[in-house]
Amino acid sequence: MIDRLLLLGATGDLAGRFLLPALARLSADGRMPDGLQVVGGAAQDWDDRTFRSHVATRLREHAGDVPATVRDALVGRLRYRAVDPAAAGTVAAAARAFDDDDAADRAAVAVYLALPPAVFPAMLGALGDADLPAGSRIAVEKPFGTDLASAAALNGLLTRVTGGVEEAAFRVDHFLGMPTVQALLDLRAPGRPLAPVWDSAAIAEVEVLWEETLGLEGRADFYDRTGAVRDVMQNHMLQVLTLVAMELPARQTEGDLHAAKLELLRSVRVLSAAEIPARSRRARYTAGTLSGTGATGGRTVPGYTDEDGVDPARGTETYAEVLLELDTPRWTGTRFVLRTGKALGTPRKGIALHFRTAAPACDPCDAERGAADRSWIELDAPEEGRPPGAQVAAPGERTAYGQVLTDLLSGGTRLSVSGEEAEQAWRIVDPVLQAWAQDAVPLLEYPAGGAGPPLLGGTVGSRRE
Known part of the structure; x- marks a missing residue:
C-alpha cells in the first residue's frame, strides 16, 4: 500500500x-x-x-x-x-x-x-x-x-x-463508492427476486434520477462552465446506468467489472441529430423559493442567470433529460431515461423501475408513489435527522470518499473509471451537447423550488407530485 x-x-x-x-x-x-x-x-x-x-x-x-x-x-x-x-x-x-x-x-x-x-x-x-x-x-x-x-x-x-x-x-467517480450504489449488483444477482424480471420483457422503462433542491451554493464559477450534463450525467449517472444494465460477469473481479461496463456503454445507441429534439430536454431555473427545511430550504433565490458569477450568454443548463436505448438482446424495447436538475422541489437520487405488469416485491425497493407497476431504488438516503438539501456530507458520501482513498492507496480500481469508459460516455452525450449549443433544442425555464419542466413526451415518467 x-x-x-x-x-x-x-x-x-x-x-x-x-x-x-x-x-x-x-x-x-x-x-x-x-x-x-x-x-x-x-x-x-x-x-x-x-x-x-x-x-x-x-x-x-x-x-x-x-x-x-x-x-x-x-x-x-x-x-x-x-x-x-x-x-x-x-x-x-x-x-x-x-x-x-x-x-x-x-x-x-x-x-x-x-x-x-x-x-x-x-x-x-x-x-x-x-x-x-x-x-x-x-x-x-x-x-x-x-x-x-x-x-x-x-x-x-x-x-x-x-x-x-x-x-x-x-x-x-466517488458515487461508485456509495454503499447503495455498490449494492446494485447484488440486487439483480442470480437467486434474488429481481433477477428473473431484469429484462425488457418485464421492464418498460428505467429512470436514473439525480434531482437536487440545492441551487448553485457559491459554485457558479465551476458550474456555469460545466452544466448539468457534464457535472453529473456524463459520469455518475452513466456509471449507474452501466451497473443497472450490464451483463453480470461470472467473476466480479475489478477487470471483469470494467469490461462489462465498457461493453454496456458501447451498446448505447447514439442519438441522431433528428432524434435529439424529441429525446432530450434542457432548462434552467428562474427565481423562486427552495424547498425543504435544511440550511437552504425556504430561502428565496434569484434566477440562474442573475446568480453572481453566471454568464447568461453561455446558455448553461441546470436541468437535463435524455432518453436512450440499448442495442442488447436483454434491453431491446426498454427506454432508459437520465434526468437531473438543480433547485427542484424534491431531492431524489435513485432508480425508478417501470414494470409492464405488477412490480415484484423487492428489498430494498420501495413502491413508487403507491403505483402497483413501479419500484424505487434509493441511492442517496439522507442521514437520520438531517433535513433534505442540507449542506452536510451524507454518510454515504463520507463512506464513498473513504473508499476512494483506500482504493487509490491500495492499488484498487473499483471506484475508478477506465480511459475507454470515460471516452465512451462522452461518445453518448457529445451529440446532445453539440445540438444544444446550436439551439436545436430550446432552453426551457422552471421556477426554483418547483417540479421542473414537463417531462419528455412518450416516457412513462416519474414526476414529483
Whole structure:
C-alpha cells in the first residue's frame, strides 16, 4: 500500500469537506498505512503551520465525530508546498517533500488532483516532468474533460505520465463508492427476486434520477462552465446506468467489472441529430423559493442567470433529460431515461423501475408513489435527522470518499473509471451537447423550488407530485 499522499488543491472545498475528513475517519478506524505522510499543495504562499491551522478548522467543521486526538495526530503530520502548474519545478518539489525524498530508491506517491478541471492538463504536464517514482498513481476528479476530444487528450497525458500503466491512472467517480450504489449488483444477482424480471420483457422503462433542491451554493464559477450534463450525467449517472444494465460477469473481479461496463456503454445507441429534439430536454431555473427545511430550504433565490458569477450568454443548463436505448438482446424495447436538475422541489437520487405488469416485491425497493407497476431504488438516503438539501456530507458520501482513498492507496480500481469508459460516455452525450449549443433544442425555464419542466413526451415518467 502506498504511504505517501500528495494532495493538490489541498486548500479547496473538495479537500476540506471530503478528502481530509475521510483521511481522519480512516485513521480513526485504523485503515490508513502506518506512518502515512501527507503533503498538501495549492497556490497560496503558506507554510506548514498555516496549512495545519486551516486543516484543523476544516476537520472541526466536517469531521467533528472523529476523536480530537486522531485529528490532531493527522494535522501534526501534514506538510505544505506552494505549487503552480505553470512552474513545473514547484510541482516536482512538492512530489519530493516526503521523508527520505532524496533516497535513490524513492517510494511510490499517490497524487490526488482535487482541482478545477481546467487545471488538469497543465498539472498533468507538470507531473510528467516531475519524475514520479515507479508505482505511483494519479487520481483525477470529474468531470474528465469537457467533450470526447478533450477526454481523449487527457487520456493521452495520463498515458505519458504513468508510462501507459492503466491502473496508475485513477479517474475518480466517488458515487461508485456509495454503499447503495455498490449494492446494485447484488440486487439483480442470480437467486434474488429481481433477477428473473431484469429484462425488457418485464421492464418498460428505467429512470436514473439525480434531482437536487440545492441551487448553485457559491459554485457558479465551476458550474456555469460545466452544466448539468457534464457535472453529473456524463459520469455518475452513466456509471449507474452501466451497473443497472450490464451483463453480470461470472467473476466480479475489478477487470471483469470494467469490461462489462465498457461493453454496456458501447451498446448505447447514439442519438441522431433528428432524434435529439424529441429525446432530450434542457432548462434552467428562474427565481423562486427552495424547498425543504435544511440550511437552504425556504430561502428565496434569484434566477440562474442573475446568480453572481453566471454568464447568461453561455446558455448553461441546470436541468437535463435524455432518453436512450440499448442495442442488447436483454434491453431491446426498454427506454432508459437520465434526468437531473438543480433547485427542484424534491431531492431524489435513485432508480425508478417501470414494470409492464405488477412490480415484484423487492428489498430494498420501495413502491413508487403507491403505483402497483413501479419500484424505487434509493441511492442517496439522507442521514437520520438531517433535513433534505442540507449542506452536510451524507454518510454515504463520507463512506464513498473513504473508499476512494483506500482504493487509490491500495492499488484498487473499483471506484475508478477506465480511459475507454470515460471516452465512451462522452461518445453518448457529445451529440446532445453539440445540438444544444446550436439551439436545436430550446432552453426551457422552471421556477426554483418547483417540479421542473414537463417531462419528455412518450416516457412513462416519474414526476414529483
